[in-house]
Amino acid sequence: MKIALISPKGPLYRARGGIFKKSLRYQPLTLTTLAALIPPELEAQVSLYDEGIAPIPDTLDADIVGLTVITGTAPRAYELAAHFRAQGKTVVLGGPHVTLMPEEATGHADAICVGYAEDSWPELLRDHARGALKxxxxxxxDFSLDRSDMPFARRDLFDRGSFLTQAVFEATRSCAHDCEFCVAPAAWGRKQYQKPVDWVINDIRQFGQKQLIFVDLNLISDRQYARELFTRLIPLNVQWFGLSTVLLAHDRELMELVARSGCKGLLLGLETVTPGSLQDARKKFNDSVDFKQVAADLHHLGISVQGCFVFGLDHDTPDVFDTTVEFALDAGIDLPRFAVLTPFPGTPLHHRLAAQGRILTRDWSLYDGQHVVFQPQGMSVQELAIGHERAWKNVYRWSAIGRRLWTARNFKPLALTANLGYRFYAHNLHRFYTCDWPIQAMPPRTPGHVSASPQKVVCG
Structure with missing residues (x-):
């Protein structure tokens, strides 16, 4: 059996004409994990293709083609699926968008996988081998990741030079919180699945790298598990980057353990500095933390902060962009990131905005966190689109980069390199984010904005 596994990309990251000539991403785990889960008795030959680093060949030497699909790449995935099905290939679709929209995905594939694939993917391949594909x-x-017989991801199947790093690991999946805009609880529920700490440590040891990335959505969700994992990392003498909620601020002992375990950077979902907007997002627990203080505490421990903010919540008004940028400068956020609120299908946010008649398009290729696909409540579509782009550019001005890193006392070359990458991104967004669909928007609130009549508008 010959298997080709594909990760399609949206227009921004697609290798042909994308914003970056070379991928500035870490190597994702999805395809390498799927490759590892192929039953050994099938003696399959497997090839991996990531469209973010290279074009997808027009023809593939494969019996079965599997594509992993997120909402922003769904149109491209369906296009590729149709192309390869026309060549007589068996096409399988899986991933978050397929789990959220199975009825839609079914029409584009010979088979789909809904939910996590540790059990269903091997079953599908065995059925295909005996001509009984469902x-x-x-x-x-009863799905569980608490098993010691799981294979390690086949990271070797990708060219290591195509990514910033291949040292990407996962200890847990999903998140216990129910933020309104988040795909995770909508697709997989709020139960957090945990891999055995021994298994995670052995995976790190066998790969042999000293700088790691954890892609878990919330590494500290289960404090007992987190303490065991971080304690076991200490003797490995590694440096790692990962994700956490700001609730880490309430447990100083755990925060110090995070630092001792080798953490050098955390991505924090700060989301908003607008009073009332955290309630909109069902992330009221962020209100219990002083963002500036938690950034200072992490900086004191040698941990950089990648602060993520979302624009377009119902309490946001046109001044949110400049206010957020000024906060990022004052707090010394090492690497700020901005996104436009996106009502991904299947989420409570999508259901609410659809019921209110505020969804403007269901062109999934625009559902990437950088386009405006709904009618905001406190501003026009144009104000949200233009303000979002302005925030990116202002926070990555040379003076802004210097001010943030000086406040953070972060003089490491990696911090400057990352900021330069995001500066390039910020100043090239307008080249790629253009909406061609008609926009009916509220009139601009301030002078100098574009007309609110239906038109093409630059987004992001």
């Missing part, structure tokens, strides 16, 4: 494969109700 149209849909589901995650089992």
């Amino acid at each position: 149209p849909t494969y589901y995650q089992q109700p």
